[in-house]
Amino acid sequence: xxxxxxxxxxxxxxxxxxxxxxxxxxxxxxxxxxxxxxxxxxxxxxxxxxxxxxxxxxxxxxxxxxxxxxxxxxxxxxxxxxxxxxxxxxxxxxxxxxxxxxxxxxxxxxxxxxxxxxxxxxxxxxxxxxxxxxxxxxxxxxxxxxxxxxxxxxxxxxxxxxxxxxxxxxxxxxxxxxxxxxxxxxxxxxxxxxxxxxxxxxxxxxxxxxxxxxxxxxxxxxxxxxxxxxxxxxxxxxxxxxxxxxxxxxxxxxxxxxxxxxxxxxxxxxxxxx
Amino acid sequence: xxxxxxxxxxxxxxxxxxxxxxxxxxxxxxxxxxxxxxxxxxxxxxxxxxxxxxxxxxxxxxxxxxxxxxxxxxxxxxxxxxxxxxxxxxxxxxxxxxxxxxxxxxxxxxxxxxxxxxxxxxxxxxxxxxxxxxxxxxxxxxxxxxxxxxxxxxxxxxxxxxxxxxxxxxxxxxxxxxxxxxxxxxxxxxxxxxxxxxxxxxxxxxxxxxxxxxxxxxxxxxxxxxxxxxxxxxxxxxxxxxxxxxxxxxxxxxxxxxxxxxxxxxxxxxxxxxxxxxxxxxxxxxxxxxxxxxxxxxxxxxxxxxxxxxxxxxxxxxxxxxxxxxxxxxxxxxxxxx
Numbered sequence: 001x002x003x004x005x006x007x008x009x010x011x012x013x014x015x016x017x018x019x020x021x022x023x024x025x026x027x028x029x030x031x032x033x034x035x036x037x038x039x040x041x042x043x044x045x046x047x048x049x050x051x052x053x054x055x056x057x058x059x060x061x062x063x064x065x066x067x068x069x070x071x072x073x074x075x076x077x078x079x080x081x082x083x084x085x086x087x088x089x090x091x092x093x094x095x096x097x098x099x100x101x102x103x104x105x106x107x108x109x110x111x112x113x114x115x116x117x118x119x120x121x122x123x124x125x126x127x128x129x130x131x132x133x134x135x136x137x138x139x140x141x142x143x144x145x146x147x148x149x150x151x152x153x154x155x156x157x158x159x160x161x162x163x164x165x166x167x168x169x170x171x172x173x174x175x176x177x178x179x180x181x182x183x184x185x186x187x188x189x190x191x192x193x194x195x196x197x198x199x200x201x202x203x204x205x206x207x208x209x210x211x212x213x214x215x216x217x218x219x220x221x222x223x224x225x226x227x228x229x230x231x232x233x234x235x236x237x238x239x240x241x242x243x244x245x246x247x248x249x250x251x252x253x254x255x256x257x258x259x260x261x262x263x264x265x266x267x268x269x270x271x272x273x274x
Numbered sequence: 275x276x277x278x279x280x281x282x283x284x285x286x287x288x289x290x291x292x293x294x295x296x297x298x299x300x301x302x303x304x305x306x307x308x309x310x311x312x313x314x315x316x317x318x319x320x321x322x323x324x325x326x327x328x329x330x331x332x333x334x335x336x337x338x339x340x341x342x343x344x345x346x347x348x349x350x351x352x353x354x355x356x357x358x359x360x361x362x363x364x365x366x367x368x369x370x371x372x373x374x375x376x377x378x379x380x381x382x383x384x385x386x387x388x389x390x391x392x393x394x395x396x397x398x399x400x401x402x403x404x405x406x407x408x409x410x411x412x413x414x415x416x417x418x419x420x421x422x423x424x425x426x427x428x429x430x431x432x433x434x435x436x437x438x439x440x441x442x443x444x445x446x447x448x449x450x451x452x453x454x455x456x457x458x459x460x461x462x463x464x465x466x467x468x469x470x471x472x473x474x475x476x477x478x479x480x481x482x483x484x485x486x487x488x489x490x491x492x493x494x495x496x497x498x499x500x501x502x503x504x505x506x507x508x509x510x511x512x513x514x515x516x517x518x519x520x521x522x523x524x525x526x527x528x529x530x531x532x533x534x535x536x537x538x539x540x541x542x543x544x545x546x547x548x549x550x551x552x553x554x555x556x557x558x559x560x561x562x563x564x565x566x567x568x569x570x571x572x573x574x575x576x577x578x579x580x581x582x583x584x585x586x587x588x589x590x591x592x593x594x595x596x597x598x599x600x601x602x603x604x605x606x607x608x609x610x611x612x
Contacts, residue, residue: 003388005343006351051346052529052536056554077554094351210557237553239525242385245543246522247550249573252580257384271495272559272569 004242007049007094008036012087013069018155024120025085026061026073026155029093038098040064041105042127043233043261046097047241048072053083057238059260060098061123065134070095071127073155075120099241100260103128103231108203112140116216118147118189118208120155124233125207129163136168145196147174147189147212151182172196190215193223200224206232214274217264230264234273276439276448277459280428284454285435289316291451295398295443296360299335301326310334310363323430325367325404327592331518332363332370336377336393337542343389344538346527353388354537362398369410369588371401371424372417373518379582380521389540398443401427403474409591411480411604417588418478431466480591482604483611484575488585490610491576495568499609504564506599511544513602514570516592519578522550545569571606 010029018024031037040060049055056078062071076085087093105128113132117125125146132139144163148154154173163171174185174192185192189212198204200223206216213232220230236248236255248255251270253262267273280288292298300319301308308328313319345352366374381390401424412418420427425444428435437455439445448455514520524543529536543550546566551559560566578586593602 001386001388001391003353004385005388006353009350049351049527051348052527052533054527055525055538075554081554092348209555210559235553236559237551239523242387243383244381244385244387244521244523245525246545247543249545249569249577251572252577271492271572272565 004096005240007047007055007096008033009092010036010070010095012089012091012093015087015089018073018120018157020152022085023076024073024153024155025076026071027084027087028062029070029072029095030068032092037068040098041102042131043102043124044098044100045124045241045260046070046072046095046099047238048074048080048084049094049096050080050083050087051094054080055094055096055239056080056084057099057241057256059121059124059127059233061126063127063130063134065131073120073123096241100256101258103205103233103261104203105131108132109138110140112142112199112202114143114145114198114202114204116145116189116193116204116206116208118212119149119153121208121235122146122155125205126156126159128205133166133169141170141199141202142168143170143172143196143198143202145172145174145189145193145198147176147192147208149176150179151175188212188215190219193219198223198225200226202229204230206230210235210274217267217274220264227265227268228263231261232264232267233260234262234267235260276445278437278439278448279456279459279463280435280437280454281456282433282435285321286316287454288451289313289319291447291454292362292364292398292400294450295447296362296396298364299361300364301328304329313364319364321402321428321430322365323404325407325410326365327407327409327590327595330516331373331590331592332366332397332399333373333377333518333521335361335363335397336374336390337521337523338393340539340541341389342537343525343540346529346536346538348534351538358393358396360396360398362400364400364402366399366401366424367404367590368401368420369412369415369417369590370518371399371420372412372588373590374399375423376519376578376582376584376586376588377521378423380519383582398447399424399426403427403429403470405474406478406480407591408479409594410478410589411482411591412589413475413478414480414482414484415585415587415589418474429467429470431463431470436463436467480594480604482589482607484585484587484607487607487610488576488579491572494610495572497609500564500568503567503601503606503609504562507546507563507567507601508599509546509548509563509566510598511546512596512598513593514544514546515542516596517574518588518590518592519574519586520544545573567601571603574603
């Protein structure tokens with residue numbers, strides 16, 4: 001019987017420093033053994049292990065359309081993420097996954113999609129965006145609202161520049177407070193969401209810090225999005241990722257196996273979800 | 275299902291039969307309480323008429339309090355090779371067998387937990403009915419009578435035990451012990467059995483009225499009494515440690531001094547602990563004790579039904595006698611019922 005607690009090995013292929021303060025780094029991992037390669041969909045996550053330092057869950061930032069790598073963006077904030085930041089290209093790490101459910105990309109087919117993200121939580125949203133751009137003709141209008149505290153804290157800045165050039169994608173970038181030289185939007189994500197005249201017949205995916213999600217979802221309702229067409233991804237403490245350690249339990253759900261992706265309709269039935 | 279008889283005069287021979295299948299473990303006194311311990315001599319295997327509440331339930335055999343789940347080395351992650359002895363656990367009460375059935379369901383639904391399964395296969399359950407003490411309320415949680423989950427099950431009817439055979443392993447035991455287990459079970463034992471059942475049913479004195487609590491958990495989610503309990507709670511986590519259906523664990527890595535090798539440890543955790551729901555960036559989803567208490571009781575009395583079809587409280591009464599500040603199923607249900 002396969003032991004789902006045993007990670008397989010991946011090699012750090014490339015490291016990108018995302019922010020000048022070096023708190024955000026992205027790691028491209030390549031498979032050491034081809035047999036370990038797995039299929040996944042945007043929104044799923046993995047448990048990322050470093051020998052002797054522990055294991056933490058991270059959303060997969062790469063898209064299934066990007067061959068042979070897995071991408072993770074990690075904010076340096078605790079003991080495991082600190083160790084991840086010390087990694088060098090060529091180092092070996094442990095991965096368990098794919099875990100959890102995914103954004104309902106099948107339901108999105110032929111439909112307009114709005115993506116709303118905040119800060120370094122844009123990871124699985126990148127996966128979703130790159131996936132939809134990779135199957136561009138399957139989807140209608142794609143609109144992105146992406147906010148960060150300041151211009152330095154956007155992740156995937158080079159790709160954002162590429163996305164801005166595209167005419168098949170509308171991108172609204174916003175920062176919390178005005179900064180000299182910033183000529184895009186200013187204001188918190190919920191406020192900007194209200195201002196950019198989104199089409200409530202679209203499907204909508206929201207991911208960001210807990211506080212951002214909490215204040216953005218009601219705004220979407222106000223605009224007229226039905227609960228069942230709004231999706232978000234929840235963050236919780238997790239140890240196992242397979243519904244056993246108990247920590248991510250909310251109501252009668254486990255975020256790791258019943259989520260992390262939930263519709264607003266489902267979330268409203270779980271008292272402590274937001 | 276097969277039912278046999280074991281005469282009390284042959285009771286002392288039971289140990290030798292069971293010992294052929296593995297180590298014999300049973301409740302033994304420890305201070306004023308009991309613990310499941312290894313029985314080395316047949317004289318030490320004692321059958322109790324009254325309910326015996328061990329400090330820790332049988333989950334301790336299936337999910338050790340602290341163990342290594344992986345050996346770590348620069349080249350690989352490996353499951354440690356451990357020799358798990360077969361244990362014949364004698365005197366397990368019905369409510370604990372219900373808890374075991376819940377654990378079985380929990381550890382095999384969606385994903386199978388290998389560590390649990392390899393221990394589960396090494397456990398033989400010899401259940402036993404007994405008369406309730408003042409704290410047992412399994413009659414209110416529908417867990418006072420057990421129909422599955424044991425290998426053998428004993429009911430004391432005075433001069434003899436009725437022995438239910440619940441599995442192939444159980445069948446092997448009675449075959450090997452054919453000189454003490456008698457197939458001669460006349461119809462009239464039914465009278466003794468019915469009389470015992472009736473006596474036992476009437477002996478329950480802890481009447482916690484659980485009817486409707488699932489809905490009340492929802493309606494009373496924001497009630498003030500949660501904060502009152504929160505004020506009192508010590509976050510000691512004893513309720514979760516002694517609960518036969520609590521399964522939460524934490525996982526940490528430890529390195530040897532050479533920094534190249536180490537192991538991944540898994541140990542019992544408690545949702546009463548402050549860092550239970552703490553995530554990166556110091557965001558705590560359950561900062562207050564009241565929120566953590568609500569999680570536990572929601573999980574036990576309501577949420578578990580959504581997952582597995584039944585509440586996960588089996589009425590063993592451990593939380594009632596363990597909590598130092600009287601926060602337990604009884605006092606919570608009292609508040610829920612206003």
